[in-house]
Amino acid sequence: MLIKDLIVETKEINPLQDLADDNSIAQKTDTRKTRLTLEQISKLRKLNDIKINEYQSDLKDIKSQYGAPAAEPVV
Numbered sequence: 001m002l003i004k005d006l007i008v009e010t011k012e013i014n015p016l017q018d019l020a021d022d023n024s025i026a027q028k029t030d031t032r033k034t035r036l037t038l039e040q041i042s043k044l045r046k047l048n049d050i051k052i053n054e055y056q057s058d059l060k061d062i063k064s065q066y067g068a069p070a071a072e073p074v075v
Helices: 003-007 038-066
Strands: none
Touching: none
16 A cells, blocks of 8 residues: 555545544634543554655665676676
8 A cells, every 4th residue: 555545535434534534623712732641652553654654665676776786797
């Protein structure tokens, strides 16, 4: 799963994106900090893990494309 797929808005329901979390709007009179729930922290951790894995695979592909060519074997 690519992080881009998680960010792009689609008509399909994304299991990691809960629209019920985004139902409150901050007002000027709200001076207290919002606190993250354990569920929200868990979602952020999962998204971060996916992002790191995607970055590592992209880095491996780039190294194989632009790395020094392998030495030719001497016959």
